[in-house]
Amino acid sequence: MTETRFSRLSRYCTLLVTVAIWALLAWSHFHGGVPSHHFLAQQELPAVSNGWGGLLLPVLTWLLLSRIRQRVFGPTRADSDPTPALRRALYGFAGALLFGVLISGLFTAGEPDMAGNVMLGLFALAFFVPIYRPECLLGFVLAMTYTFGAVLPTIIGTVLGLIGWVVYGVIRRGLVYVGAKILQRLPATQ
Template sequence: MTAATASRRRTLLTLVALCAETALLAREYLHGGVASHHLLANPDLPAVSNWWGLLLVPLLTWWTVGRVERRAAGAGGPARRAALVGFLCALAYGAMLAALFAAGSPVVDYVFFGLLALALVVRLWHAEYLLGFALAMSVVAGPILPAMFGAIIALFSWLVHAAARALWRRLRPGVA
């Protein structure tokens, strides 16, 4: 793929994300106002407005598409397909979590903290996971708080995998 095609794809997907976020905010605005969400759902902590999604969602999309294109430059089509599958899985997981949260289900805590267990086996630090999770959760919690939580999970996942790789290199028998 040429650089011009990749740039057009990146711009198009960013514009699609911006339009989707604008539509979501317009719907909120017309149905009682744009919501704000308190950190850790605690009214004593500061609230973050969903308006920030107009900045975050396009930036996160731009960054994600760039990361995927860079990764795919060496591997080609399989890397793009893997990124798409990762994005769709994160989107589904986030949608499930959002639906459980909106329904007030007690299962939401298990699914929420299940991400920590998932981070042990899946490389959740890839940008497509963060984007999919933040987009799916933005319907219920706005995009900022899910992106913050997703970034913490991504960091945790990266640290666990980096430590495991370092330990493996240290403990494996010498290769002659």
């Protein structure tokens, strides 16, 4: 795929997300009103209307797809084949989408404790998989928008992404470096 085709596909995806969120908001409006969700599902905390998703989700989609395009087709990758990077981005998006569906499903089924435990498992996964990438945030937010609106998943996904960056990019890298230094100092057995 070329950068031009990816840019065109990004515009179509942004348009599709825009139409979908506004259709969902219109449907909600005519079927009982646009719902609001409280932070951490605590009534004493402020509520955020799903209506903000009509603005946030198209902008977020466009920004994250632009970041993916920069990473895959950027100047450092000008001579290389973008197919493996696009494939990794697609896998990251699909994995985050499935993870978001799982969390939403558990929460909707009345299992918020189980959903919390699954979220904790994400920190272990972050040691092996770069969950901080834009495709992961996009998949996570899109999967959870119907259940929680767009604002709360964006906030939670951003925080999880930052934690994932620290785990994968700092802690993991530090442990690999220390492990390599220890292995270099061991006497060679022959």
